[in-house]
Amino acid sequence: NEAMNIMCAEDPSLRVEHIAAMNETILRGIGELHLRVALEEISQKYGVEVQTALPSIAYRETITGKAEGHARHKKQSGGSGQFGEVYLRIEPLERGGGFEFVNKVVGGSIPTQYIPAVEKGIREVLDSGPVSGHPLQDVRATVYDGKYHPVDSKEIAFVAAGKKAFVDAVHNAKPIVMEPIVDVVITVPEDCMGDVAGDLSGMRGAVKGTNVLTGGRTEVSGQAPLKEVQGYHSRLKSLSGGKGDFTMMFSHYAQVPATDQQVLAKEYAKAKN
Template sequence: MPAGDLGAVAKLAETMTGDTLCARDHPVRLAPIDFPAPAIAMAIEPKSKADEDKMGAALHRLAEEDPTFHVRRDAELKQTVISGMGESHLEIMADRLRRKFGVDVTLRPPRVPYRETVRGKAQAQGRYVKQTGGRGQYGVCFIEIEPLPRGAGFEFVDKIFGGAIPNQFIPSVEKGVRKALEDGILAGYPVVDVRVTLVDGKYHEVDSSDIAFQLAGALAVKEAATQAGLILLEPILDLAVRVPEELMGDIIGDLNAKRARIQGMEPQGDGTTVVKAQVPQAEVLRYASDLRSITGGRGSFTATFSHYEPVPAHIAERVAAEARRQKEEAESHRA
């Protein structure tokens, strides 16, 4: 085939986009194409169990065919996230899933990785006792919870003395506490930046068990955290937006509407300015589309994680309610 012509070859089972096709006796490899980074991400959810079974393989096939289309599984948020060059691109991929693979899906903004923590200090009892004849279950513990500085994570302190809880059951209490905090208490997001202290407990010579103290630990930490006062934390991003100078006012106005804090502006000497800001991740899930609309495609941005901080109360109530709704929806879907 002469240079400059376009050709078509059917049923190439081992080739992928970006491969070089050449003659055996004249091997050549063209430089790989530098594909642009994805501009937008969406969560993709199957509409039924049958769709769920087929969706993973179908998405893998689409990603092989289109290098600008990316698929990843977010283990923490339990979502499959797809990324592409724009909303239309992702909608086309969803339509291809339906037409080519028979997989019906829903697209929605990806969940935000919120966190929970406590306001103050509190103590509570966790009691898991089932004794109705024969071998029963018996585990009682008293724990104290208190906040730690932001970013400190989780600490478990054992202050049991005098054998109130045998040593072999201390890890059981910690395991139950950790599981309860990982699952979340207020809205189903991990509880972080807390110290949990095991201060006392009771056991039974026969009926105490690993599972009884796990459940007692979980019950105790949930009650203590509720008494201490739970708050929601949201991820804050460092945002740098490069735009033509004449559009700075529009960009700053839009960022202010997104609860952003403007950190500064840096003229670039080429008619553009970089606006630096800190903004809640929840406010910029579709920022690529928003920026394109404001600038007519003449703007660009980068965003990196900075830190967590408390969510305003009126927004936290809405987030918690939505998290509960999604949990109920997921449970009904599994049923």
């Protein structure tokens, strides 16, 4: 990381970023060749061997339906125990809505001082969703009832109960995994336009438009899942005889195909075990 930071200081077009959630260090540059040259320089100049791979896809989870959740956390170990019970309901928010926590407990069924503990337990699930382990977003959670014990109830008990109740609800709220979709602009010689447009469609993408440029070149704009576009430089080089270039920018999140969600869920279950 120190070597990369020095490189970035010397070359402002390089940027380094550490993604803690994925335990990855991302090096960003102008293009594949630019990054390759930078990595070779790090190896030769600083004697550091860098292992590289394509960045992990930043999947997200959300829900598509409403559901109820309930959990009771009870633990007795000789002395005073732990007790907390939570009832909640969840519903989806619009894309980009983030997370909303609503307290509708009345009558003191959960004392006010324990409500933040319930929210804390729920937020622990947001960091790692129950389907694929990716962050969960665009959800409203409403806590409306529960129970407490005047002696055994503690903050830790309501953290645990809130977490369990929320996971219970998510599993019944038709959860889905979402993937990042990117806008792409591809510039190629005019006679390559058909091949490039067809290739983009084959990547679960869509062509949004074409624009004829000067010098016999054509610009193809469209959208595609980031998963399909990773490593596209090599494919474009083959399609255009090395005369094409492209840019991409994040657009939005969309649901992954059902088969992909099954694979991600199985990988997550295997990693947990």
